[in-house]
Amino acid sequence: MIFTIGLRELKSLFLSPLAWSILAVVQLILAYLFLGRIEIIQMYQAQLMAMDGAPGVTEIILPDLLGNAAIILLLVVPLLTMRLVAEERRNRTLSLLFSSQLSMTEIVLGKYLGILLFLLVLLVLIALMPLSLLAGARLDFGLLAASFLGLALLLAGFAAVGLFMSTLTQYTTVAAVSTFGALLLFWILDWSGQGFAGGNWLAYLSLFNHYKPFLDGIFDSADAVYHVLLITTFLVLSIHRLDADRLGG
Amino acid sequence: MSDTVLVEIKNLTRFYGTLQAVKDVSFTIRKGEVLGFLGPNGAGKTTTMQIISGNLAPSGGSVTIAGHDLLDDPRAAKSQIGYLPEQPPLYRELTVDEYLDYCAALNRIPRVQRRRARANAKERCGLQDTGRRLIGNLSKGFQQRVGIAQAIIHLPPVVILDEPTVGLDPIQIREIRALIRELGREHGVILSTHILPEVQTTCDHVQIINKGELVLNESIEGLEHHMKSASITVAFRRPPMVEALQQLPGVKTVQAEKDGRMHIFHETGHNPTDDILRLAVEKNWGLYEIRPGRLSLEQVFLELTSAAGDTVTTEAPTITDTLGGRA
Numbered sequence A: 001m002i003f004t005i006g007l008r009e010l011k012s013l014f015l016s017p018l019a020w021s022i023l024a025v026v027q028l029i030l031a032y033l034f035l036g037r038i039e040i041i042q043m044y045q046a047q048l049m050a051m052d053g054a055p056g057v058t059e060i061i062l063p064d065l066l067g068n069a070a071i072i073l074l075l076v077v078p079l080l081t082m083r084l085v086a087e088e089r090r091n092r093t094l095s096l097l098f099s100s101q102l103s104m105t106e107i108v109l110g111k112y113l114g115i116l117l118f119l120l121v122l123l124v125l126i127a128l129m130p131l132s133l134l135a136g137a138r139l140d141f142g143l144l145a146a147s148f149l150g151l152a153l154l155l156a157g158f159a160a161v162g163l164f165m166s167t168l169t170q171y172t173t174v175a176a177v178s179t180f181g182a183l184l185l186f187w188i189l190d191w192s193g194q195g196f197a198g199g200n201w202l203a204y205l206s207l208f209n210h211y212k213p214f215l216d217g218i219f220d221s222a223d224a225v226y227h228v229l230l231i232t233t234f235l236v237l238s239i240h241r242l243d244a245d246r247l248g249g
Numbered sequence B: 001m002s003d004t005v006l007v008e009i010k011n012l013t014r015f016y017g018t019l020q021a022v023k024d025v026s027f028t029i030r031k032g033e034v035l036g037f038l039g040p041n042g043a044g045k046t047t048t049m050q051i052i053s054g055n056l057a058p059s060g061g062s063v064t065i066a067g068h069d070l071l072d073d074p075r076a077a078k079s080q081i082g083y084l085p086e087q088p089p090l091y092r093e094l095t096v097d098e099y100l101d102y103c104a105a106l107n108r109i110p111r112v113q114r115r116r117a118r119a120n121a122k123e124r125c126g127l128q129d130t131g132r133r134l135i136g137n138l139s140k141g142f143q144q145r146v147g148i149a150q151a152i153i154h155l156p157p158v159v160i161l162d163e164p165t166v167g168l169d170p171i172q173i174r175e176i177r178a179l180i181r182e183l184g185r186e187h188g189v190i191l192s193t194h195i196l197p198e199v200q201t202t203c204d205h206v207q208i209i210n211k212g213e214l215v216l217n218e219s220i221e222g223l224e225h226h227m228k229s230a231s232i233t234v235a236f237r238r239p240p241m242v243e244a245l246q247q248l249p250g251v252k253t254v255q256a257e258k259d260g261r262m263h264i265f266h267e268t269g270h271n272p273t274d275d276i277l278r279l280a281v282e283k284n285w286g287l288y289e290i291r292p293g294r295l296s297l298e299q300v301f302l303e304l305t306s307a308a309g310d311t312v313t314t315e316a317p318t319i320t321d322t323l324g325g326r327a
Helices: A002-015 A017-043 A045-050 A057-081 A083-090 A094-099 A104-135 A141-168 A172-191 A200-205 A207-215 A221-247 B045-052 B074-078 B096-106 B111-124 B140-152 B170-186 B196-202 B220-227 B242-246 B273-282 B297-305
Strands: B005-016 B019-030 B034-038 B060-065 B081-084 B158-162 B188-193 B205-210 B213-219 B231-236 B251-256 B261-266 B287-292
Touching (some): A002 A017, A002 A104, A002 B096, A017 A057, A057 A083, A057 A104, A057 A172, A083 A094, A083 A172, A094 B081, A094 B096, A104 A221, A141 A172, A141 A207, A141 A221, A172 A207, A207 A221, B005 B188, B019 B045, B019 B060, B019 B188, B019 B205, B019 B213, B034 B045, B034 B170, B045 B060, B096 B111, B111 B140, B111 B170, B140 B158, B170 B188, B170 B196, B188 B196, B205 B220, B205 B297, B213 B220, B213 B297, B231 B273, B242 B251, B242 B261, B273 B287
Parallel strands (some): B158 B188
Antiparallel strands (some): B005 B019, B005 B060, B205 B213, B231 B261, B231 B287, B251 B261
16 A cells, blocks of 8 residues: 555656656766766876775765765755645645545655655666776775665655655645755754864754765664654654644644 | 445534534435535535545544444545545546556555456446546546546445536536436435535435534425425416405415515415415406415525524525525
8 A cells, every 4th residue: 555655656756847857957967976076086096006095986986976966965855755745735635545545654654655766766876877887997885885875864864854844734835945944954953063062962963974974884873773763753743744634624 | 225324423523723613413324325415605514524534533423434433443434435525636647547546546446356446437437538538638527527436436335525516517517416316326425515406406315504503404305395385476467455365364474576476474284275266266356376385495595504594585586585484
């Protein structure tokens, strides 16, 4: 049942030009950045060869590429998630889901699954770029796996926040703007309180601080748990919000 | 008509903040029955239907659908219901077939039976030739049919239709009504509307709701009885003074209209027809028309829903009735 909703959500995304244009734009920008990194490698190839324990290709390209990808997707994910519930509420199609034999949990998880599947497509497309280097270079698969796991968790968190924001309103733009605001806030939380010893808890909540270690190839279970907690929190909130729709009105 | 109770609603109430939209409403629907739910705008029709369909939680009272309590066992209860909201819940970007398949899946119809369920629903709603068209490109009437097809695809015992004929042309309205009648044979149907003739042509049972309260709960036959009001319409070539008729035993009020036509309101137990006939012959009033007065459903409706309840004025220019109490 969750899968049915998820697949329809994915299909609807691809029926609108939005999904295609997002895939295209993200791919174009990241490809440009990717090529920029390759250029750097080419320019400094000689020095790198001479260095002892020089950083590998993966190490030069990936953290930078995925760091930028995270920022770009921070802008893009709200556009994908905004219509999840808000549009259905606007078009009054939510009652189709409410009056069929589904629990709120199934509805929320179904919609979440739909967006995750789309993000997976996006992720695969991004991964194809570094993987294409396999044609002429050796890659550090450990770093590659850690980085993409980090990005995947991050995107899943973005999507959960976006889904929740979408359940709050019937205006897709409001959902998009508030998702973007919330995500950006989560991202820059560590900017304040850096001078104090006590201010660190804010920094600890920052999404960025739990994403960066992955890019360095460090898989810390605490970071993974942070993302999982974030996702669960927002999914539970979404379920409650939809339930309140039925109770309130 | 069988006697299986499909939906039982007891003391249903619903608040929106402090506004009580539905007040202590109770009724039942049996198999093979089409229930017409009438009421002015904002009377609580849609709220009641949303509650029965599980889209809205009631503030109090209980809804039992085919033996399953909607609050305790929502999944089982909802499987017995097909619901068409006021605005059909359609995904404009899907084709009719895709949409109906999705609805079938949401209603847990096993994969192998989905094709048949879809074909069946399409046939009943006259959608055979539209399967591959986008819902967004269909006309309003066809969209409405897709909405109905969605509600009956899993052959639920209870079908709830919220104003299904709004915005359709007369031919489509007739077709939809015929469809509703047909549905009423095998399913229990709840139909909300504010088009009164629709109730007379399609329903077995009528309920009028006003300001959240049920003010009438009658079978169509019972309604017919309501509509035979205690009045007579007579027309004379040489009309007498109103007082002459007023004095007859049992007559309450007489109202004169143009062309010697008069409405005579009498006590229910006492029909003055004989006296009028006799007098008319004796005094040579030139009686050329006499017929029992009938209230239209509009008048019953207005009488029951107007706050005063005593004075009723209809928009129809020729009839201005003053009804002494409820008919």
